[in-house]
Amino acid sequence: MTIASAASGSAGAAFVLPDLPKGLEPWMAAWIGRAEEENRVLRENGAEAAAAGRCRLLVQFVEAAREWLDAEVDVAEAAEVTGRCEETVRRALRAGALPDRRPAGRGRHLVRRGDLPALTRGYDPAADAVRLAGRRGAL
Structure with missing residues (x-):
């Protein structure tokens, strides 16, 4: 600009x-x-x-x-910012939905704060509830 x-x-x-x-x-x-x-x-x-x-x-x-x-944040802060649990953040990192900023892929997961909105986009609580209800019936 x-x-x-x-x-x-x-x-x-x-x-x-x-x-x-x-x-x-x-x-x-x-x-x-x-x-x-x-x-x-x-x-x-x-x-x-x-x-x-x-x-x-x-x-x-x-x-x-x-x-x-x-700025890089750890999994706990990323979970707090996004309102998700820490394991959800880790799953997103393992799946590649969030880029992992760890040096050489070792140590604690680190996430760029600006990448966190990707974790919250597209989440529909109502659709998730329907999906979970469908699972319950399949058990």
Whole structure:
């Protein structure tokens, strides 16, 4: 994403916002998009200093989001964040639904925080209840 601003020190210089990190919530990406549009309007109306300040804040926000999403968490924290049990997280790691970030595949499982939404997407409690009820009848 490019934001034209005076953030680099010279008026009208192109300012590049880093690519949005993988796993960023859609509402955050939309908020950043709206902020970029507001910056464009500020620049068109001669408010370069205000646009530059906002650009710096947007870059700091994106970098902080990237750092938070790229942080590695263990199975216990991943389970707490997703509302699943630890064994469900381990199963997802073994199945490859979540990338395992352990060095050389040894030691405790580690998961990138930004990958955790993949574990919660597509879960339908009602469908799960029907599936479990069907199992009960088969026993």
